[in-house]
Amino acid sequence: MVKPNSNFITVSSQNSCSTFKGIAGSVQCNPALFPFMDLATLQFQSIGKAEGDSVDAGRKLIFDPISKEFLESLFSENSLISFNFDSNINFYTNYFLVTYSPYYLIGDVYILNPAFPEISMFLNKQSSLKMTSGYDLSEYTPFEGDIFSVGMSLFRRSREVFAGSILLTDFAQDDDGIVEFEDKSELGTDIGFFYESSSSFLSPKISLQAKNLFTLSKVNNSRLDSSSDLETFLIFEPYSQLGLGSSYLSSFGEIYVGMEFPFDGVFESIYIDYISGSINYSLNSFMGTIGISKYFKTLGLYFTSDLGSVGIIYSNENELAGKNIDHLETQNSIYIQLDIKL
C-alpha cells in the first residue's frame, strides 16, 4: 500500500522500515531517522502502480467524470480496482527536510454483486506540504556507543475524498451528481523515537511513533466492519507504530531486519492482521527488500546512481483482506519508483 510521502523503502518493506537507520528514504518511515540520512539537495520522486489490471482504470476513476458506461466496462473483467500513486519533491538541508507532494491518489473500487450492481468506492486526491526534522541525542544515552534520536514532522494536507456506495441503476437519472468529492484540509504532526543498542553485533533497535496526531480524520468503523464497504485505515487517522529491528554489517553487504506493530490511536489496540516484517539487503548502488504481512507480499529491487534511481516492486496483494466476503481477490502488481537528484 502506498501511504502519503511514500518511496521505495516504505512500499517494499510495507512500512516496517522505522529502524532502517541510514537507508535511502527511511526518514519517511520514521522522522527520528532524520539525523542519519544521506543529503541530496533536491529530489523529484514518484511512485505508483505501473503494471497490473487496475492502473488505467484507477487513473480514469480519479481524473475523469464517472459515467455508467465507464463503470460497466470497468467491471466486465474485474470486480476490484485498486490504484494508488504518490509524488514528492524533497528539499534537504542539514536542519530539516521539506516535502511537497502535489499528488497522492487512491482509487479503490469494488463491485459487490454483478447481478445487482452496487459499487463501493474510496477515492482520494490529495496534495500536502510536510516539514521534517530530527535530532541525534546519542550523547545522553546511558551506554557508550548507543544511539538515540527523536524526530518530528508537521504537515498540512488538502484532500478531496469520496467514500460511499452507489447503485449502478442510480446513474440513469443523474450522471454527474452521484460521485461528489468532499473537501478536507487539515494540519497534523508525526512524532518518532529511535534507539539502537551497541550491546551486540546484531545492533538491536527499537522505534516508537505516533502518526497523524491532531488530525480530524477518523476511520468509519461501521464501514470498516461492513463486508460491502471499502474503508482505508492506517493512513489518514491518528495511529501509532512500534518497530523492532536489527542489522548486520559484513563484507558482503549490509542486512537490516525490521518488524512493525501498528496500533489504533496512541497505542490503544493492536491491528494483529497488519503486523509486517521486512528484510533489506544493500551493497553499493544496489538494494533488495522483501516485505511480508498476512495479506501482502512484496519484493523490491532498487538501483541508484549519482543522478537518480529506479525502484521496481513486485507485489502480491489482497486489498479486500479482512472483509467478511466469500472470495478474497489477490492481485499481482508492479510498482515503480523513479527519482532524480539535483
Added chain:
Amino acid sequence: MKIIILTLSILFSLNSSFGKEKLRSYKFFKKHALSEKPKYRYNEYEGIISGASALLIGNVGYFTTDSKSMKLTYSLVQTIGFLNIGKGVYDFYRPQVYAEQYKLLRGYKKSSKANTVEYFSHGIIKNIALEDRAKRLSVLYTSSLLAGQYLLNIIGDKLRGDENSQLNNIYYFLAGVNTVAAAYSYFSRSIYEEHYYSVTPVIIPSSKIIGLQASFQF
C-alpha cells in the same frame, strides 16, 4: 636605537613564527594527505557486483516483459548500471589529489637541483591532466556501452517480433546521442592532458605504431 632594536626583534619573532608555521603546515599536510580515505567499502568488488546486478536484472527484465512501461523501466535500470560503471572508471583513473600534491612537495624537498617553477608546474599539470583524463574515459566508457545497450534493445525487440516503433525511435535517438558523446570524448583531450602525455609518454613509449599507441592510450 631602541626603535631599531624593537623593530628588529618584532621582525625576528615574526620571521621565526612564520618559519614554525611553515614547518607545521608541512607536517600537518604530510599527516593528512596520506590518510585521505575513500568512502566506506564493503569489499573491493562491490561496484562490479552491484553494477552487474543492475545490468543482469535490466536485461533479463527487458527481454522478458511485453509491457511498454516496464520496458522503459528496465532500460532505466540498464542505464543506471552503465552510469555506475562510468563512475567506477572515473574512480579508478582519478588522481588522489592530496597524496599527489604531498608527493610533489616531498620530491621537491629531496632534490635541491630541481628548477622550482618548472618542477611545480609539471606536478600541477599532472594532477589536472589525470583528472581530465579520468572524466573523459568515464564518459567514453559509459556512452559507448550505453549506445551498444540501446542498439541491443532494438535488435532484441526485432528478433522477438516485438517492434514498438515509438520505443525504438527513442533508443535510436539515445544510441545516436551516446555514439556522438563517445566519439567526442575519444578525441577531445584537454590541453593539460595533451601537454602532460606529450611530455610524459607513459603507456607504450617506444611504439612505432602511432595508431596502436593512441588506441591504448585513448
